Amino acid sequence: MHFSIPDTQELGSPTYTVYNIHINGSYHCFLRYKQLHSLNEQMRRHCSSLSLPPFPPKRFLPLTNGQLETRRSGLEQYLQIIGQDARIARLPFLQQFFQRAQMDTALAEGNVASDSEEKQLEVEVYTNPNGAQLLINCNVQQNASLLLKSVCRELKLPDELMKLFCLYLMRKKRESDELVLVRRLMDFESPYITRLHAQPCELLLRTCYWDSSWDAKLYGNKVALNLLYNQTVADVSREWVVICSPGLGRQLSHLQMQGRCLEYMNVVRDLPSYGCLQFEAANVDYPDPKTVALVSIGNKELSLRTARGAKIYETKFRVTRMRSWRVSVTHNALESRHEPSQLQLAFEYLIAKQTLRWITISSDQAMLMSVCLQAMVDQLLHGGGGKPAPSSDDEQDAGATSSASTPSSVSSTSTSTCASTSYSTTTTASMTTPPVKFLAQDLTPKSKQQRLTTSRTFGAVFFRNDGEAGAHVANEAFEGIGDDDL
Secondary structure: OOEEOOOEEEEOOOOEEEEEEEEOOEEEEEEEHHHHHHHHHHHHHHOOOOOOOOOOOOOOOOOOHHHHHHHHHHHHHHHHHHHOOHHHHOOHHHHHHHHHHHHHHHHHOOOOOOOOOEEEEEEEEOOOOOOEEEEEEEEOOOOHHHHHHHHHHHOOOOHHHHHHEEEEEEEEOOOOOOEEEEEEOOOOOOHHHHHHOOOOOEEEEEEOOOOHHHHHHHHOOHHHHHHHHHHHHHHHHOOOOOOOOHHHHHHHHHHHHOOOHHHHHHHHOOOOOOOOEEEEEEEEOOOOOOEEEEEEEEOOEEEEEEEEOOEEEEEEEEHHHEEEEEEEEEEEOOOOOOOOOEEEEEEEEEEEOOEEEEEEEEOOOHHHHHHHHHHHHHHHHOOOOOOOOOOHHHHOOOHHHHHHOOOOOOOOOOOOOOOOOOOOOOOOOOOOOOOEEOOOEEOOOOOHHHHOEEEEEOOOEEEOOOOOOOOOOOOHHHHOOOHHHO
16 A cells, blocks of 8 residues: 655644545545554554554644644655555554544545445446446445445355456546546445545446466356456457457457357457556656656556557566666645645666666556556566455455444553664565565655645555665566576
8 A cells, every 4th residue: 555644634623633644646534643643552562573663753742833744754654664564554453444534534524424324336347348337235334345245246246256356446538438547446445435535436347367367267157257258348449458450350350249258358368468457648758758658557567658650669668677666746735635746656677787777657547557566566476376465354354344343533641652663574475465665755845835845755665675774675576587588
């Protein structure tokens, strides 16, 4: 999870400060310092075997503007570090905390009347190539994992195949009806509340794995195969899957007309762009500054398609050559809760022997790109099996019921310690995601405009600790490249 706290609010009478929490680039909730302090105390009780980052200390006098900014920055770095450690991020009590915080914020802001309120949500599903709207009854605090179960059961999809699907937030352009993926929903968030902050977004059911060999898991079930087939036909029609020749296009059209699903899938699966997610056109600095490119991610690659004259050129960047990457955001403090002004994904790439270069992509979908890269590295570092990472329900199938009883605001009179602790990314073989280390980097310009605009890197992702505090961390897959591979 990528956390940021771009700004604060003053609420209540007498007034108190709340911190606006963004997760994966989107506004999630607001929290008071004492709520986060209580979370930290809970973390230290439950995670005694882990080295947790320092937590900003309590102060017993009103904070000056400078002290408030220092606390905001410290809380942000604290959340960023725990969010990048998969062992911590998947803890049920942590996810329940943020699920309840989202609900409490929606109640305080008047977005929902009660946490027992019942609503209907539309989810687009690929029961045909054009997609169909499935209407699901849900409680406003029902999390995405439980909604996914409801959708799959409505479709009569077996429970054992549910883990191969996930819910995305998406929007469609009015002028072209083109589909744009915004982000994948986290297991613990409320889809209903999330949609309120992301209008006019809709919900979409898609497969969630990156290794196409897992298609075989779906072939044995008629409902699952139908969903996969119609999703693939839709991807071909919107040119997410690139058809290499007119003859191949005619062959696929013929198979589609005859309803020969398996043969259609076997043909498409051999195409290089099958299994990739397509992103909107973005500004990149490769090969030249201010280049406009279509970005796609999949098959262990990030691909850029650029137009030069009448020709289309495609450049592929392999994940195994990415030494590291980071996501940065520039917020306007007056509008940051709703509209981050700029998102960037930058990755350090082995261009040639002994030559590394940072390549930057400016896109509103930069956070989703980072999540996709992370998922592909998961597979590389864990045998390439492509098995989706376990959801929080695998660890505790409590869902919204248990989280509803978990308080997110608990006063505490104890003083938190601020002893310096080292952050270790050492993991056991049972981990299902690669060890990552977050290196926060404050890029705030030291100017008079500091109060209005802040810019910071909050999603730097590196792999495997090299033991030197603060140093760059190497990707194990990157280290395995030999000269003959260049």
